[in-house]
Amino acid sequence: MQLIPAGVDVVGRDGRAWLNDNPQAIVRAFNSSGVELPIDIEHATEHKAPKGEPAPAVAWVKQLETRDGGSIWGLVAWNREGDALVTSKQYRYLSPVFYFEKDTRRISRLTSVGLTNKPNLELKALNQRQTQEESPMDEALLAALGLAPGATVEQAINAINQLKANEQKAVNQQQTPDLNKFVPRSDYDKAINRAQSAELEIKKQQEKALNAEIETLIDKALKDGVITPASVEYHKSCCRQEKGLELFKQFIQQAPKVVKEVDNFDKPPQGSSDQLSAEDKAACQFLGLTEEEFKSNK
Template sequence: MPSIQPRLAVLSAAAAMSSAAVAACSFAAVAPPESNGRYLLQLTPDQDFTPSDGRPMDVPAWRINAAIASQVISRFNPAQPPVIDYEHQTLHKETNGQPAPAAGWIHGLRWIEGRGLFAEAELTQRAKDVIASGEYRYFSPVFLYAPDTGEVLKVTMGALTNNPAVHGMQALNAMQAAASAQFSPTATAPNEDAMNLLQLLLASLGLPSTTDEKGAMAALTAVGSIKDLQAKAAAGEAATQVATAACTALSLPADAKAETVTAALTAAVAKPDLAKFVPVETVTAMQEQLAALTAKQLDADIDAAVKPALEDGRLLAAQEPWARDLGKSNMAALTAFLDKAPKIAALSSTQTQGQPPAQTAKGDAQLSASELAVCTALGMSPEQYKAGAA
């Protein structure tokens, strides 16, 4: 991850804010619910992209590809699913005082080659109803990106919106089953699929391509019967081999009767050789102790990395929870980030570790509405934002 502080991109024209290089563009595609009841919402295309509303950009384009998406997916924390709301009200509630009800939650990310990055989302019944009725047509993700390269870094939240800023993307349609064929990256026409499958089947059976469906089914039935006989023969041979091996291990003659083998096995199990076998309880206790020691060592390693970074300004106090979560999932990534992060002398020289004294309500008013929205998206207080900006 780049050492430069990441920027926030809000992919909806209605939520555009200029003071923190907040980008705005929205697009979406939703497939019918999968077996777990979740929907697939398109977050980005499968290549570098820019908004189409002409806003100024601090990077040539936002960058995304399979490799970058893999890093974004690795940073996703399913234990804290990002919220999906309506019109990015979560970002605006500090300024307009209105509630920000959830439309759903993002439980996972998925890269689909040729289509882009998708969110595995749980939608509320209200959200599904407004999509089905056409009240909302687009989905707008919010993500962090590197200001020096434009690479997408992390998906932080999303919203249903009607103000798209990236054209050519599919509209929301969670209710139409036909969308599944449009969503599938390898989907073809049903008739074409059936013909391709029949030709592959005939080829695998060694039948001519002109064989009709009835002939193919007869051949399949014959193959099934042969396979069944082969399986039974193999099972009988395997049983004989097992019986012979058991007799040899128990020092019994190869023609020993079943009851003799059973008695010998029972005696061996009742009195196992403690020099060769370890009780299950002992192994379980050892595994639990090893897991506890591993977790304790990881916590110690994270403390050893995070605390000095807080002291010398490589991390802000607001970044500590994120840094600790990253360390638990990928300690190497946290170490690499801290190795590249610059030390901020102004923070290391203060007693408050980069956090200024609490401000009054009047001091909070020094931030603009856009800056307050960025604070909300990043989980920072106004004081922490101003300390970081300084």
């Protein structure tokens, strides 16, 4: 409903005048208050309520907005009594109550609205009969519904019902999703856990097989005398590196024999202490020493 007419100068039938050069400020004041404006009968809120007399509202202004020319309109929700008063045409007009600055007479905010049959301001009357041509449907609403300008009310209702049906369909799909595309989270988590467990088990088995193969090759290399016990851990570490096992296989196939009898490594030296064991001789080769030099430093 129109609450303040268009125009910067608001002039009443009784000759009083006010300034409405900042209608947005009036809307902001309403929004910041967080309180809906009461619509009563003949300004009972302003005249009777301060005296403790009943001043019931027959409707409430729930929202305000500005329109062309700075006019201010309110979204009105009527109660049963107010609806009866308006539809029976007992009251035809609205009369706003507002605060204004004394020096500039600038309207600052609305406080209430009264049903009256003697309005002071030039506002649109209640119960004005309008045809479809006189009050066409809002083009923005039609555009939002995907309808062309000039669409009928029936077409708009059909479009709204289709939106509701689509919304319900989307809700149903969300509640019962396509199992070809989605799985329950609990099932997904179980599958992931099983996959991770299987991956760990495979990794353990691969590690076990690798260690077994390395041990076999190391043992054979020791028996063949191509490596010494002192270098076992070094060769094991190399075998565990990327491509290390293949490189070790190539090495033991081409490496010269550095120890004659590996079994002698674990046996105490025989005969004179001046005689070198097989392990001592292997050490001589690695260190680049003659047997005499080794003996003198032994």
